[in-house]
Amino acid sequence: MFRCGRHSCKDYKEYKDILAHTLENYSLRSFTTFKIGGKARYFNVCESIEALCESLGWCTREGVPWFVLGNGSNILVSDKGFPGLVVKLGKMFKQIKFHEDTVEVGAGVLLPVLSRYFLEHQWGGFEFMCDIPGTIGGAVRMNAGTKEGEIKDQFVLALMLTPNGEIISIDKGGMEFCYRKSSPEHKKNIVLGAQFSFSHFSERHAIREKIKQIVVARRQKQPANRRNCGSVFKSPSGSQSAGWYIDKAGLKGARVGDAMVAFEHANWIVNVGNAKAEDVKGLIEKIQHEVFKQYRLKLEREVIYAPDDLW
Ligand SMILES: Cc1cc2nc3c(=O)[nH]c(=O)nc-3n(C[C@H](O)[C@H](O)[C@H](O)COP(=O)(O)OP(=O)(O)OC[C@H]3O[C@@H](n4cnc5c(N)ncnc54)[C@H](O)[C@@H]3O)c2cc1C
Structure with missing residues (x-):
């Protein structure tokens, strides 16, 4: 499908195409499952490896930070957005x-x-x-x-x-x-x-039967509110899950702004209205603090913060 080799970014001195296809100050909210986040300074859907190369070459030359966004299902984008280029992969991929x-x-x-x-x-x-x-x-x-x-x-x-x-x-x-x-x-x-x-x-x-069983089991324990990022914390080593500790710490339903610990599954945070990234971060800190206070356990975050974890 793709071949190894060099697609030198230096070949694209003019960066004409990338500039023509790049959107500016583009909201990332709808590209994340949380439906949270500010704007990307630049946003580009790349339809070829050449376009990706050109984008990265332009970023390198101009000193612009960048990251690639998938389906946005494990990412929390800052309310301030991303001060660089966000790339999404187009149909060719x-x-x-x-x-x-x-x-x-x-x-x-x-x-x-x-x-x-x-x-x-x-x-x-x-x-x-x-x-x-x-x-x-x-x-x-x-x-x-x-x-x-x-x-x-x-x-x-x-x-x-x-x-x-x-x-x-x-x-x-x-x-x-x-x-x-x-x-x-x-x-x-x-x-x-x-x-x-x-x-x-x-x-x-x-x-088909196995898929059905998986989906039914997941629907039973996952929140009906789909504005979330799946599990917020990684499973700690040991026999109990992150959700078990959060539940036992009495945090189901705990809120910061419109970010809430789901009642159905304590390791999930749902956006119940117009939650900000700062609300989610505040709730994550609150959970980590409480669980540590009660169980001396440091829960490790699974959800990625953009841009903090990326740059
Ligand atoms: C309802 C729900 C259920 C979920 N269930 C599960 C589950 O059962 N198991 C599980 O593991 N996860 C689960 N997740 C989390 C999530 O779906 C996974 O982590 C998924 O792999 C993230 O993929 P994404 O394309 O959405 O990545 P994004 O969230 O867009 O990005 C995640 C990271 O991957 C990087 N990335 C994305 N695309 C590329 C690329 N092409 N090249 C390099 N880096 C890239 C991004 O830069 C970012 O750092 C769930 C999430 C939700 C919302």
């Missing part, structure tokens, strides 16, 4: 190609969409993806997953664009996947696509 025992997936493909293709091709073992609302790019970065499986399980390699305009291939070892993260060494690279290997053949009805 939404391709899926099945081979005999591998599949190549563009970084812009959503996991629930991909899981329908696995059903169609009768590839079992990927059912865990069916209800995670992220893109392959974000999922590789986060090693997204559930108790049923994780991105790393059948991962073969990812093709990435470096800030120097080089396309590199990183295998599973190089990704250093662990619980909800991958190697920080690749933090500044853009995932263009990933390859996964065949696990096992499954009958369609069996895959």
Whole structure:
């Protein structure tokens, strides 16, 4: 789908195309599942690797910070927005190609969409993806997953664009996947696509049944309010979940502004109205403070703060 090689950013001296397609002061709110966040100074949907290269080259030359936004399902964008360029991957990055025992997936493909293709091709073992609302790019970065499986399980390699305009291939070892993260060494690279290997053949009805069970179970314990970012904290080591500690600390329903700890699942924060990023951050600090006070446990955040965690 994509080939390794050098797409030197220096080849794009004029940066004419990028400037023509870049929007200014563009609200990011609707691009996040929280429906929270200020404006990006610059915003660009890139439809090709060349356009991505050109964008990064322009940022390097002008000293403009940038980051790539997936489906915005694990990110809290500051109320002040992002003082640089936010890049989203366009249609070209939404391709899926099945081979005999591998599949190549563009970084812009959503996991629930991909899981329908696995059903169609009768590839079992990927059912865990069916209800995670992220893109392959974000999922590789986060090693997204559930108790049923994780991105790393059948991962073969990812093709990435470096800030120097080089396309590199990183295998599973190089990704250093662990619980909800991958190697920080690749933090500044853009995932263009990933390859996964065949696990096992499954009958369609069996895959469909498994997906149904997963979705039903998740709907029962997840909040009905979809303006959230999934689990806010990573599972601590030990037998109890982050939600258990938050619940026992008496924080279900706790609020800061319009950010509220969900009653259905204490590890989820929902935007019940017009929550600000500062409200969510305040609530996260309150939870960490209370849980530490009562259990001497430091809950580690899973949701990413933009720009704080990115630059
Ligand atoms: C209702 C709900 C349920 C969820 N359930 C789960 C779950 O069961 N398991 C789970 O693991 N997560 C879950 N999540 C969290 C989230 O869906 C995952 O973390 C997902 O992988 C994030 O992908 P994204 O495309 O939305 O990334 P974003 O939130 O847009 O970005 C997350 C990070 O990835 C980076 N990124 C995005 N695209 C790329 C790219 N192409 N190249 C390099 N970096 C990139 C961003 O810069 C950012 O640092 C849930 C979220 C919600 C809202």
